[in-house]
Amino acid sequence: MSGQKTRQWVLTNPPSGDPVLSGSNATFTLKDTSLPALTTDQVLVKTLYLSNDPAQRGWIDAAADPERLYTAPVEKGEVMRAFGVAEVVESKADNLKVGQLVLATTGWSEYAVFNAKECRPVQPDEKAGIRPTHFVGALGGPGLTAYYGLIDVVGAKAEDAVVVSGAAGATGSMVVQIAKHIVGCKRIIGIAGGEKKCRWVESLGADVCVDYKSPTFKEDLKKATEGFVEVYFDNVGGEILELMLQRLKRHGRIAACGAVSTYNNLQGAGIKNWFEIITNRLQVKGFIVTDAIEAGKAPSMIQKIVEKIKEGKIKIGEDSETVVPTKFEDIPKTWTMLFSGGNQGKLVTKLET
Numbered sequence: 001m002s003g004q005k006t007r008q009w010v011l012t013n014p015p016s017g018d019p020v021l022s023g024s025n026a027t028f029t030l031k032d033t034s035l036p037a038l039t040t041d042q043v044l045v046k047t048l049y050l051s052n053d054p055a056q057r058g059w060i061d062a063a064a065d066p067e068r069l070y071t072a073p074v075e076k077g078e079v080m081r082a083f084g085v086a087e088v089v090e091s092k093a094d095n096l097k098v099g100q101l102v103l104a105t106t107g108w109s110e111y112a113v114f115n116a117k118e119c120r121p122v123q124p125d126e127k128a129g130i131r132p133t134h135f136v137g138a139l140g141g142p143g144l145t146a147y148y149g150l151i152d153v154v155g156a157k158a159e160d161a162v163v164v165s166g167a168a169g170a171t172g173s174m175v176v177q178i179a180k181h182i183v184g185c186k187r188i189i190g191i192a193g194g195e196k197k198c199r200w201v202e203s204l205g206a207d208v209c210v211d212y213k214s215p216t217f218k219e220d221l222k223k224a225t226e227g228f229v230e231v232y233f234d235n236v237g238g239e240i241l242e243l244m245l246q247r248l249k250r251h252g253r254i255a256a257c258g259a260v261s262t263y264n265n266l267q268g269a270g271i272k273n274w275f276e277i278i279t280n281r282l283q284v285k286g287f288i289v290t291d292a293i294e295a296g297k298a299p300s301m302i303q304k305i306v307e308k309i310k311e312g313k314i315k316i317g318e319d320s321e322t323v324v325p326t327k328f329e330d331i332p333k334t335w336t337m338l339f340s341g342g343n344q345g346k347l348v349t350k351l352e353t
């Protein structure tokens with residue numbers, strides 16, 4: 001087969017604020033194209049699931065300075081970059097048969113052509129409850145980020161009390177579970193948006209989860225962190241980070257993982273409580289998970305997570321993902337759910353056929 005036709009979402013107007021979903025200034029445009037014929041060692045894949053990641057917002061920011069980004073930005077006219085789980089539908093590669101599921105940077109494209117080495121074969125395990133979507137969630141970037149950030153970067157130990165923001169999200173919910181079941185932290189405090197999400201985070205192992213949307217949030221957080229805490233795993237930045245700078249113990253440590261509350265307004269982000277870092281000798285450690293992947297650490301981390309899943313400790317049931325059946329035309333809309341708390345656990349787009 002040659003010249004497979006496909007639809008793709010292309011970046012047309014890099015945003016400086018909220019992504020724009022329609023109109024003349026729309027951030028993305030839907031295009032039709034034909035893919036090249038396969039050559040030796042290539043495969044044609046059909047995208048089944050798309051990973052939705054807050055980081056994608058950073059890759060398309062109008063003011064992004066490529067020299068300061070950890071990865072190349074998506075250029076105007078390029079297909080929107082995204083990780084996906086896809087099925088091999090045609091193969092000229094010996095190691096990838098038709099029907100094999102793979103993890104690849106599919107982008108927002110129905111079909112894509114890859115060199116075999118750009119695809120990682122994945123094997124769902126029904127008996128262990130491991131579904132294809134877990135390879136972009138608990139057993140993908142979010143699980144690895146949680147493990148690497150908590151254990152390697154900030155060095156969480158059993159004697160640490162840990163606060164995790166974005167605790168009901170893909171990464172945060174894994175931080176809570178790794179803190180509980182792998183590190184055995186003495187106290188785990190989640191921060192999430194809304195009563196329902198908070199109770200869910202507690203069901204995963206947090207001693208308490210505080211609702212940042214509640215009018216009593218500041219007092220609730222103060223109470224939950226009485227005596228102060230050793231570690232803060234920051235997924236959200238902004239005002240919650242400001243508050244947490246005041247709730248860390250002397251020599252406390254912060255894993256600076258993300259700042260999702262600021263991604264649609266990066267120019268307005270700033271730290272007012274910087275002085276806390278000095279007076280309380282806080283350590284702030286920024287990190288990017290690809291460093292761990294490139295250092296070959298992923299397989300052993302995944303193995304430890306899978307062990308805890310099989311022991312029934314780390315939970316990856318249906319409530320740990322928000323899988324949204326989505327028409328191809330609605331891919332950007334589903335992605336923006338990340339910025340309004342529309343997901344519990346990993347937000348996955350399931351492409352409708």
Ligand SMILES: NC(=O)c1ccc[n+]([C@@H]2O[C@H](COP(=O)([O-])OP(=O)(O)OC[C@H]3O[C@@H](n4cnc5c(N)ncnc54)[C@H](OP(=O)(O)O)[C@@H]3O)[C@@H](O)[C@H]2O)c1
Binds near residue numbers: 197235260
């Ligand atoms: N450093 C790395 O290598 C690395 C790798 C992966 C991810 N990350 C970062 O980790 C963070 C979480 O990513 P994820 O993929 O796991 O996404 P996620 O947490 O599953 O989804 C985003 C969540 O952020 C919360 N949120 C959105 N706007 C917010 C706001 N204004 N204030 C507070 N919370 C807000 C929402 O939860 P609520 O309903 O609770 O508000 C939403 O569900 C992001 O900052 C991401 O950039 C970093």
